[in-house]
Amino acid sequence: MxxxxxxxxxMVQIRRERLLPIAGEVIAIEGQEVxxxxxxxxxxxxxxxxxxxxxxxxxxxPATLTEYLQVEPGAAIETGTVLLEKRGFPRxxxxxxxxxxxxxxxxNGRLILRQSPEWIELRAMFRGRVVRIVANRGVExxxxxxxxxAVWGSGKEAYGNIKLATxxxxxxxxxxxxxxxxxxxxxxxxxxxDAELFAQAEKNDVRGIVAGxxxxxxxxxxxAAPFPVLVTDGVGKQRMAAPIFxxxxxxxxxxxxxxxxxxxxxxxxxxxxxxxxxxxxxxSTGPLAVGQHVRVLxxxxxxxVGEVVRLYERARTTAVLSPTHGADIQLPxxxxxxxxxxxxxxxx
Numbered sequence: 001m002x003x004x005x006x007x008x009x010x011m012v013q014i015r016r017e018r019l020l021p022i023a024g025e026v027i028a029i030e031g032q033e034v035x036x037x038x039x040x041x042x043x044x045x046x047x048x049x050x051x052x053x054x055x056x057x058x059x060x061x062p063a064t065l066t067e068y069l070q071v072e073p074g075a076a077i078e079t080g081t082v083l084l085e086k087r088g089f090p091r092x093x094x095x096x097x098x099x100x101x102x103x104x105x106x107x108n109g110r111l112i113l114r115q116s117p118e119w120i121e122l123r124a125m126f127r128g129r130v131v132r133i134v135a136n137r138g139v140e141x142x143x144x145x146x147x148x149x150a151v152w153g154s155g156k157e158a159y160g161n162i163k164l165a166t167x168x169x170x171x172x173x174x175x176x177x178x179x180x181x182x183x184x185x186x187x188x189x190x191x192x193x194d195a196e197l198f199a200q201a202e203k204n205d206v207r208g209i210v211a212g213x214x215x216x217x218x219x220x221x222x223x224a225a226p227f228p229v230l231v232t233d234g235v236g237k238q239r240m241a242a243p244i245f246x247x248x249x250x251x252x253x254x255x256x257x258x259x260x261x262x263x264x265x266x267x268x269x270x271x272x273x274x275x276x277x278x279x280x281x282x283x284s285t286g287p288l289a290v291g292q293h294v295r296v297l298x299x300x301x302x303x304x305v306g307e308v309v310r311l312y313e314r315a316r317t318t319a320v321l322s323p324t325h326g327a328d329i330q331l332p333x334x335x336x337x338x339x340x341x342x343x344x345x346x347x348x
Contacts, residue, residue: 003288004345006295007149007269008243010250013278014147014271015131019138020122028139030132034124036159036257041138044117050099054084055109058093062109073105083111125157126257127273144278145271146251148232148244150210152219153260153268156228160186160207162248162256162272169212170239173197178204186210186256188248190240192229195221202226208258210248210270212240212303228260230268233295238303241295242332243347282348288327288341295345296329305347306331312338 024043028034055062068086071077077097086093097103097113104112128143163185165177173189175197183205192214198221201209208228213236222229232244239245256272288294292308306329315323316338326340 003294003341004297006151006345006347007147007282008241008247008347009147009282010247011144011274011276011278012147012282013142013144013280014128014273015140015142015281016126016271017134017138017140018122018124019134020120020136023136024120024122026133026136026138028124028130028133030130032130033128034130034141035127036123036125036255038124039121040124040130040141041122042119044119047101047117048115050101050113050115052083052095052098052111052113053109054095054106054111058084058086058095060086060093060109065106065109069106071103073103075103077101077103077113125159125259126271127255143271143273144276145274146247147272147281148247148270150230150232150268150270151234152214152231153258153262154223154225154229155262156208156226156260157258158186158208158228159255159257160184162186162188162252162254164188164249164252166190168239169242169245173209173211175200178206180204182206186258188245190245191215191237192218192222192231193237194218198222198225198229210258212245213238228258230258230260230270233303234297241303241305241347243293243305288344288346293347294327294329294339295347296339296343297345298339298343301329301331301337301339304331309336 020041020043026041028040068084070082070085078100081097083097084095099115101115128141130139131142132140165187166189170190172191172193178200184207186208188210190212192211195218210230212233214231216235251272254272260268262268290308296304308327309330310328315325317323324340326338328336329339330336
């Protein structure tokens with residue numbers, strides 16, 4: 001029977017694809033070193049059309065409008081280009097373009113413009129190297145550093161420097177922890193229990209928040225926040241698992257990227273690029289084994305991290321008289337307790 005699995009690695013080789021939502025132009029090249037802000041691919045948005053009621057604005061007869069045009073249909077125009085001008089005394093009448101794009105022509109007293117398309121720009125989002133080009137879509141990036149998988153994310157992404165707002169793994173974020181010193185920071189906290197702090201964090205230019213846990217009724221507020229919110233351990237009141245909190249403690253002030261999206265293949269995650277060599281990222285390791293470290297998912301030892309000291313081949317009868325497969329786990333205080341496999345999360 002397989003257990004849950006969460007990656008918590010201090011130094012590992014990380015490879016991630018960065019892809020446009022639709023086909024576009026890849027700007028980066030293979031082998032290029034990129035920064036988080038660097039655009040690696042882009043694609044144009046659909047163009048908007050502008051209709052200008054020129055006859056009404058300049059009080060001209062629609063039939064004579066073309067006599068005063070200063071640009072030919074199909075011409076490229078910039079914001080401020082003179083489209084139409086009627087010279088006269090005591091003053092001339094003039095109409096300029098409000099946008100850059102193409103002048104398509106005049107019809108029924110109106111000028112028709114097509115605005116230049118804006119670009120959807122795909123940024124690298126973390127410091128690394130381009131190891132593969134995905135034609136018309138984006139790139140695959142590689143970096144060495146820390147990787148932590150979260151259990152929940154608000155769907156957004158951002159990067160900033162890590163700042164431990166709370167110095168213990170279960171302390172909540174409070175108003176006095178937010179100030180100008182948190183600008184451009186990724187805050188690490190034990191718990192989130194106040195919806196009003198999201199607005200205060202936005203005012204102080206917080207880049208993102210990583211919390212051990214969050215109150216259930218705050219999930220919608222976290223999703224509405226303009227920055228990503230990631231939860232490493234669960235919904236409710238619980239502490240951040242010790243190995244995860246220790247990793248952030250060691251990485252304080254380092255640059256981190258939060259990816260709050262989740263899918264069937266990818267969990268929300270925190271990437272912290274670091275210098276140094278690193279092994280490949282771990283994959284599913286198969287059945288649980290003695291000596292591995294696990295996080296307990298249910299009370300009375302919820303979120304404690306211990307070591308597997310014995311696995312049972314046969315199901316054992318628990319306190320609720322239900323036979324279940326499980327393992328003996330040695331907890332940080334030295335005590336050994338039996339935990340069903342369904343209540344364990346393997347930390348790799």
